[in-house]
Amino acid sequence: MVIGVPKEIKNNENRVALTPAGVAELxxxxxxxxxxxxxxxxxxxxxxxxxxxxxxxxPTIEDVYGIAEMIMKVKEPIAQEYNLIKENQLLFTYFHFASSEELTHAMIERKAICLAYETVEKTDRSLPLLVPMSEVAGRMAIQEGAKYLEKPQKGRGILLGGVPGVKPAKVLVLGGGIVGTQAARMAAGLGAHVTLMDISLPRLRYLADVMPANVDTMMSNDYNIREEVQQADLIVGAVLIPGAKAPHLVTRDMLKLMRPGTVLVDVAVDQGGCIETCRPTTHEDPTYVIDDVVHYCVANMPGAVPYTSTVALTNATLPYALQLANKGWQQACRDNAELRLGLNVVGGKIVYKGVADAFGLPLTTVDDVMTEEAVAN
Incomplete structure (x- = not known):
């Protein structure tokens, strides 16, 4: 197979989809x-x-798209890339379709084969291609949150871990998955007092067993969130519904309950965000303030640590890329149910329920589109 790796052109995106080691393996x-x-x-x-x-x-991105059968990227194509994509060209990247109707319609129009990293799913419901970036983003959420709690950054002017004689900051983490777990560990390691919320009691039991003593677990519901945001210095949104838009757990009216200088970090912003007032920002201009509350909503947080992120991502994606290249996408997806779940848009049709539901568009089964592809070929 002919594989193309374009340079990422999204604002301040320094990652690349494939390391030299990955090239050698292919x-x-x-x-x-x-x-x-x-x-x-x-x-x-x-x-x-x-x-x-x-x-x-x-030399150019046009050359790469023009020659490749499979494009490997990190972030979703942006507007200037849409017309470069060819019919039946396989794109293997993060898409997060449910947060962008424009992107969804563009890929339908281009009749591309869109296989999304974020919906490749194992039988245990884990997301192997999202995990490495979730680990990076969860840790970075605390690193960035600590920075923006500083007074020159319009934060409360509080040191996350405190010092002897001064209480540490209070950190609220919404979601006990990979992002939330990593964020809670990092915050706890820096000495903060952490409250970690989730809707799953079994998950909370597990987290209570493995987390440090300065992490408390709590059931996530509207009442508890409203109570906790009043005392939190840093709030991390870490909720993910695979392939679907994230629910708003922190609503606009809750900002009035928060103390001036509170910092919000919404790691779910590229999936629509779980904090209602969050909108995607960039590393170039990462924050804005609403009601004296600092919002950090960078949609590609791991792009700030590109070496770590690129190596971690390639470690995870390469085995799947090899299957796609060795067998072709149809056979690879027939043989591997994990890859099959990664299919979101195929030949102009939506084949992933979360995407269809997000925009009220028709859903076609993967079996149907594969049958059509087989007939066409």
Whole structure:
């Protein structure tokens, strides 16, 4: 298969979809890999490393899209990429369709094969291609939250871990999944007092057993959230519903309950956000203030630590990319139910329920589109 790796063009996105080690592995299986010039520089990988691994370098993003059968990316295509995508071209990347109707309609129009990292799912309901970036984002949520609690950043002017004789900050984490767990661990490690909320009692029991002593668990509901936001210095939104829009757990009216300088970090912002007043921001302009509450809502948080993120992502995606390249997407998805769940849009039709439900669009079964593809071929 011919695989293309374009340079990411989303604002301040420094990650790349494939490391030189990943290129070498694909080449070992007989595949051709084209990488756009300077695609890996932001993550610390020079063109020479890709060439040494067996990649061929192309000067422009148009060249990469024009030649590749499978495009490997990190973030969803943005508007200037839409017209570069060819019919039946396989795109393997994060899409988060449910948060963008424009992107959804664009991919339907292009009749691409859209296989989303975030909905590849194991039998235990875990999301193997979302986990590494969730781990990074969960830890970064606390790192960034601590920074924006500083007074020059319009925060409350409180040190997360406190000092002897001064109480530490109070951190509220909404969601006990990968992001929430990592955020709670990081905050606790820095000495904060952490409250971790989830709707699953078995999950809360598990977290109560494994978390440090300065982490309390609490059932997530509207009453408890309203009570806790009044005392929290830093609130982290870490709720994910695979492939669907995140629910608003912190509503607009709750901001009036918070103390001036409280910091909100919404890690779910690229899936619509679980804090109603959050909208996507960039690393270039990461925050804004509403009702004296600081909002940090960067949609590609792991892009700020691109070396760590790129290596972690490639470690997770490469085995799946090899299956797609070795077998073709149809056979790979027939053989592997995990990959099959990654299919969101195929040949102009939505095949993932969460995306169809988000915009009230028709849903087609994967079996039906695969049958149509087989007939067409």
């Amino acid at each position: 080449r070992k299986h007989g595949h051709t890999v084209y990488v756009q010039v300077n695609a890996g520089v932001g993550s610390g990988f020079e063109d020479g490393e890709y060439i040494a691994a067996g990649a061929q370098m192309l």
